[in-house]
Amino acid sequence: MTTLTDYTVASVSSEVPMSSIAREMRNEFADAAWQERHAVTRVDQLCEWMGGNADGSLMRDIELGLARAPMAMRITPYVLNLIDWSNFLQDPIRKQFIPVGSEILPSHPLLKMDSLHERESSPVDGLVHRYQDKALLLATDRCPVYCRFCTRSYSVGLDTSSVSKKRPPPFQSRWDTILAYLRATPVIVDVVVSGGDCFRLKPSRLLAVGMTLLSIPSIRRVRFATKGLAVLPMKVTSDHEWTDALVKISDAGRNQGVEISFHTHFNHPGEITDYTIAAAELLFKRGIRMRNQSVLMAGVNDDPEVMKQLVKKLSDLHIQPYYVYTCDPVAGIEHMRCSVKQACQIEKAVRGITAGYNTPLFIVDTPGGGGKRDVHSFEHYDSQAGIAVYRAPSVRPDQLFIYPDPLQSLSSDAQAAWLDPQRANHILSDAVEAAREKSMAV
Ligand code: SF4
Structure with missing residues (x-):
């Protein structure tokens, strides 16, 4: 088995000309198929990768983490190489992909598996239709890596000890129904x-999905959402058939006046390397429009300086930093969540550092199916009790939506109140009442 020391990934450096970067890339490591074949999915494989850093108690902690985590483990060697193994527990890349039992906190009582109620908004299997003019097509349940904080923990990836995934039927069997809808x-x-993640779609499937969507006259915009560029950028530079399929869809869309875009998912500036630069440059040159959606996470990017660096680096790659989401309140990831107050503070720090169109909107995707709301747009927010109330007039006008702050951001008394069902009900009804009064006062 290859070990960590066999490869090094050069950190981002805009002074290095692309041709020399390309020359320096070692063929094997720069090959997406090799990365896929060597993805680490088990603790014993991880142990081998860690070599001298594999400490027995840490391995037991990881096993405990995996037993309690809603997502299975899958990590590309490329991502493993981005982790600072001497600072394993604090490393912002590690925190996204490798759970350790000792950091997992009890879930807030409002946390759920399908917190956005996607299945309730699915008129047909594998298609979420919540906003009037937009739909979300779930083309696969596989990803190049599995993220700890995945919104779709209820359906994506392999079953874990704590979650049996609710997978839609195989794509081929539901594709005709989706198209008919x-x-x-x-x-x-x-x-x-x-x-x-569309990085796991075969080129032929990617092309078929894109071209078929383009054949529906009412569709004006298609977005391909992927974590791939952040965790397997060599897919773009080495899997030519896949990249050609994406470009073909994009060119066909442009020719018929339909916008095709590529939505990436970078959360930390350390995810941007020379491999990323090469891939993003290639996509930009071939006319692919790119935007980024990040998730705000404790210990990963909940620092204004980290977020500013991320925004700047993405902008330089012509990837528009578009959204920063607060972590969806998915069961099993309480320790990764940030409060609404923190999200507002970081948003204020980031706004003004660069052009407005490269400044991300900070978003709460409201639990219960209200859709995305600007984090500042709450009807009511009580940071002491840790509860924000939002309205979504164009999605579900008669409903109010609650976003709970993480328990660990609250005083011990407020935490105790949430854990007492009677007191928790009071917090909820007080907040809803206050939100209604404020809505009526406007
Ligand atoms: S790549 Fe996206 S869909 Fe896949 S596990 Fe990560 S967040 Fe979830």
Whole structure:
């Protein structure tokens, strides 16, 4: 088995000309198929990668973490190489992909598996239709890596000890029904292809999905959402068939006046390397429009300086930093969540450092299916009790939506209140009442 010391990934350096970067890339490591074949999915493989850093108690801690985590483990060697193993527990890349039992906190009582109620908003298997003119197409349940904090922990990846995944039927068997729904619902003009991750789609499947969506006259925009560029950028530079398929869809879309875009998922500036630069440059040169969606996470990017660096680096790669989401309140990831107050503070620090169009909107994707709301747009927020209340007039006008701050951000009394069902109900009803009063006062 290859070990960590066999490869090094050069850190980002805009002074290095691309041709020399390309020359320095070692063929094997720069090959996406090799990365996929060597993805680490078990603790014993991880142990081998860690070599001298594999401490027995740490391995037991990781095993404990995996037993309690909602996501299975899958990490590319490229990502393993980005981790600072001498600072394993604090490393922001590690925190996204490798759970350790000792850091997992009890979930907030409002946390759920399908916190956004996606299945309730699915008229047909594998298609979420919540906003009037937009639909989310779940094209696969596989990803090049599995993220600890995945919104779709209820369905993506392999089963874990704590979660049996609710997978939609195989894509081929539901594709015709999805297409029939899209054709019969011309109000949908915007389709997000996600999953899972389109990096795991074969080129032929990617092309078929993109071209078929382009054949539906009512669809004006198609977005391919992927974590791939952050965790397997060599896919773009080495899997030519896949990249050609993406470019073909993009060119065809442009020719018929339909926007095709590529939505990336970088959370930390340390995820941007020379491999990323090469891949992003190639996509930019071939006319692919790129935007980034980050997730705000404790110990990963909940620091204004880290977020500023991320925004700047993405902008330099012509990847528009578009959204920063607060972590969806998914069961099993309480320790990774940040409060609404923290999100507002970081947003204020980031706004103004660069052009407005490269300044991300900070978003709460409201639990319960209200959709995305600007983090500042709450009707009511009580940072002492740790509860924010949002309205979503164009999605579900009669409903209020609650986002709970993480328990660890609250005083011990407020934490105790949430854990007492009667007191928790009081917090909820007081907050809803205050939100209603404020809405009426406007
Ligand atoms: S790549 Fe996306 S869909 Fe896959 S595990 Fe990560 S967040 Fe979830």
